[in-house]
Amino acid sequence: MFPAPTTPWLLHPQLAAETFAVGDLTLSRVLLMNDTNYPWLVLVPRQAGAVEIIDLDDTEQAQLMREIALTAGVLKDVTVCDKLNIAAIGNVVAQLHVHIVVRRRGDAAWPRPVWGTVPARAYEAAERERFIAAIRAEIAFG
């Protein structure tokens, strides 16, 4: 008689604790990782229960790729970038999220991956706001 209640999407508290919100794209929330070692965004598809990319349907997967390419391109434009690292890992926080990390030769973890190697260095407020503003100047968030 009644449709099953749908579970609303909520950002995982650990992701919320480690990041600042930048804006919402069609599918994903864009977050800035609170780590000045690397310019580092995280895309979180707002799809309750999604853990793997293959938990998204074909249309959402295609949209995720467009949002990965969009944010990767903007990061490359507004930073000094030798390499992009793009990854959906989720061994610790299962909620589907995609890391988009700008790497520079000689950065804190280079050439190792950024996960679990070097402690995060928090942003100061002004530096963070400048970086978020630079991203928002390039992306039309909803």
Add this chain to the structure above:
Amino acid sequence: MFPAPTTPWLLHPQLAAETFAVGDLTLSRVLLMNDTNYPWLVLVPRQAGAVEIIDLDDTEQAQLMREIALTAGVLKDVTVCDKLNIAAIGNVVAQLHVHIVVRRRGDAAWPRPVWGTVPARAYEAAERERFIAAIRAEIAFG
């Protein structure tokens, strides 16, 4: 008067040395990483000079996502899989390649990422051929 000679795509020798060929999809060569610690495929788009996902055009990016989803789904079907790790890193080998790694709680690196943590353990030939056959039974390679 003459078109510029096009550079043919060639698999990077380090990727060739660490893997076995499984088959070619529309865009990507599928490789099996020679490491029994984890069921681990690598997709290499056969696009000469590509280093970043954003070096591919929109159509190729969409195709790459379809091939990621296809291979990830097959890996999940033919293995015991607690989590998929999907990543384009390339800090050491620049040629664009995407890792599709099956993770199990308690595997050699769990919950850390697989890159640079635990030395690879090579396959024995029979075990390798069984695994490649299981993947080929699920994917129609060109």
